[in-house]
Amino acid sequence: MRTFLKVISYIFHPIFIPVMATVGFFLVTPRLYDFNFKIDVSVTVSIFTIFIPILTFILLRRFRLIDSIFVKDVKQRRIPLYLYVLLLFLMITKVISKSLFAELHDFFLATLISSIACLILVLFRVKASMHIMGMAGLVLFFIVLSITYQLNITFALSILIFMIGLVGTSRLYLKAHTFIELIIGFFIGAIPQVLVMYDWL
Numbered sequence: 001m002r003t004f005l006k007v008i009s010y011i012f013h014p015i016f017i018p019v020m021a022t023v024g025f026f027l028v029t030p031r032l033y034d035f036n037f038k039i040d041v042s043v044t045v046s047i048f049t050i051f052i053p054i055l056t057f058i059l060l061r062r063f064r065l066i067d068s069i070f071v072k073d074v075k076q077r078r079i080p081l082y083l084y085v086l087l088l089f090l091m092i093t094k095v096i097s098k099s100l101f102a103e104l105h106d107f108f109l110a111t112l113i114s115s116i117a118c119l120i121l122v123l124f125r126v127k128a129s130m131h132i133m134g135m136a137g138l139v140l141f142f143i144v145l146s147i148t149y150q151l152n153i154t155f156a157l158s159i160l161i162f163m164i165g166l167v168g169t170s171r172l173y174l175k176a177h178t179f180i181e182l183i184i185g186f187f188i189g190a191i192p193q194v195l196v197m198y199d200w201l
Helices: 002-011 014-028 035-062 074-095 102-123 130-148 154-173 179-196
Strands: none
Touching (some): 014 035, 014 074
């Protein structure tokens, strides 16, 4: 059981959420994009939000500035969050153009706001679950897409909502977070998505 829940925590680590959102966006949007263009954008997002953070985690762990990729100690979250905020800012200013990817741009903008909120909490030594923050943002993003384009993705949304519960269970079982930290993470992830994408609803 512990191994299974640990795998869930790895699969739905916050650094993977932007790529899930990007690939999901290209799969469900009725907008026509060239296949090679979609691959290029997805790879670029992967570089910014997965590969650079992983390399940074390796370096930080090498210099003993963090204990693990899950960064359980609230003080150790500062440097990774500073980097993540910077990378998300570069994404919305240099990669995900508002004119080309309106909804996806808003997702990244909301994720940036969520990450800044999480960083502010960390500065006050308050830890929120970034796993739940990412999952909540992802679910709200696909709900907005389904409403905007009148898409029937109820099954996919059901799975994602189930996964929020499973990820939350894994974080509690592994004693990485308290229930309050999960709730804080959920609202930090969901509220910016609703506010930023209000025009799409």
